[in-house]
Amino acid sequence: WEKVPVVINTWPFINATQSAWNTVYLKKKSALDAVEKGCSTCEDEQCDGTVGFGGSPDESGETTLDAMIMDGMTMNMGAVAALRRVKNAISVARYVLEHTQHSLLVGDLATQFALSMGFKEEPLETNISHNMWQNWKENDCQPNFWVNVKPDPTKSCGPYTPDTNITRRHKNDPKHRSIFSDKNHDTIGMIAIDTAGRIAAGTSTNGAKFKIPGRVGDSPIPGAGAYADGSVGAAAATGDGDVMMRFLPSYLAVEEMRRGTSPSYAGELAIRRIVTYYPDFVGAIVVLRKDGEYGAACHGLQSFQFSVCNSQLGQVTVQTVSC
Numbered sequence: 496w497e498k499v500p501v502v503i504n505t506w507p508f509i510n511a512t513q514s515a516w517n518t519v520y521l522k523k524k525s526a527l528d529a530v531e532k533g534c535s536t537c538e539d540e541q542c543d544g545t546v547g548f549g550g551s552p553d554e555s556g557e558t559t560l561d562a563m564i565m566d567g568m569t570m571n572m573g574a575v576a577a578l579r580r581v582k583n584a585i586s587v588a589r590y591v592l593e594h595t596q597h598s599l600l601v602g603d604l605a606t607q608f609a610l611s612m613g614f615k616e617e618p619l620e621t622n623i624s625h626n627m628w629q630n631w632k633e634n635d636c637q638p639n640f641w642v643n644v645k646p647d648p649t650k651s652c653g654p655y656t657p658d659t660n661i662t663r664r665h666k667n668d669p670k671h672r673s674i675f676s677d678k679n680h681d682t683i684g685m686i687a688i689d690t691a692g693r694i695a696a697g698t699s700t701n702g703a704k705f706k707i708p709g710r711v712g713d714s715p716i717p718g719a720g721a722y723a724d725g726s727v728g729a730a731a732a733t734g735d736g737d738v739m740m741r742f743l744p745s746y747l748a749v750e751e752m753r754r755g756t757s758p759s760y761a762g763e764l765a766i767r768r769i770v771t772y773y774p775d776f777v778g779a780i781v782v783l784r785k786d787g788e789y790g791a792a793c794h795g796l797q798s799f800q801f802s803v804c805n806s807q808l809g810q811v812t813v814q815t816v817s818c
């Protein structure tokens with residue numbers, strides 16, 4: 496049983512892995528505590544600028560947060576999407592899990608909930624996110640996520656109006672370009688199993704850069720950003736969330752494991768399902784079976800790095816799979 500407890504998360508976010516590991520191993524706390532702690536570490540550190548405050552401004556310059564946490568023992572979950580002006584998205588998600596019968600709260604109303612639970616209201620924008628946005632607005636201002644629209648001829652950016660002369664893009668249209676790249680997709684997705692064998696999964700992200708305000712990614716959607724089922728295992732994903740949420744890759748990977756597939760191959764099958772329809776898809780998944788066996792799969796990158804710790808490894812280790 497050296498493989499349990501275990502913590503695994505997307506990307507080389509080793510401080511996040513370490514704090515989750517300390518929670519579950521040294522402090523002997525629950526898998527849920529570990530996932531919350533690990534993702535909070537990334538929110539505080541603003542991991543790669545794509546987790547927490549001060550990153551990925553939307554078209555209007557605002558940073559909003561998506562997060563979820565799921566308890567694989569009770570199949571209870573909590574999530575927030577497009578959370579505004581509160582930094583601790585994963586902890587607010589945990590309040591949704593533990594203090595409501597709901598699963599997902601969104602936008603300003605999620606903020607109201609967070610404030611009523613005692614969280615602090617503060618701007619999520621920083622000089623860095625403001626400059627990033629201003630630079631985009633002044634120099635580029637590509638309507639990254641719009642399709643079949645006409646810009647206002649007097650302005651370089653939006654507002655846009657529908658262009659009815661263009662037929663809607665087919666999902667396999669080669670023009671579908673993922674705006675995700677090595678630099679624009681580093682959501683933390685974390686899974687932990689504690690010493691009692693309980694499993695939990697979670698995610699936290701500030702989503703996609705220059706998204707249309709109101710956009711929610713896959714991260715707070717159960718089965719998409721993450722999924723945990725204590726009788727089987729769990730998975731967590733990162734990448735082009737607009738595409739991923741159409742395929743529930745985390746759910747699929749868990750279901751594949753339920754049928755006896757190994758964690759690595761379950762991840763591969765979940766990614767392959769997406770690639771059948773979206774050959775340019777960029778994303779990755781980490782998969783953990785309840786006995787502590789783990790794996791990862793990816794597409795559209797040269798390779799994908801993830802972090803893992805169990806007592807067999809003895810320390811937080813960054814591992815790589817090629818895509």
Ligand code: SD4
Nearest residue numbers: 680681682702712734736
């Ligand atoms: C999203 N899936 O909002 C997230 C982004 C991401 O690594 O994974 N970044 O679409």
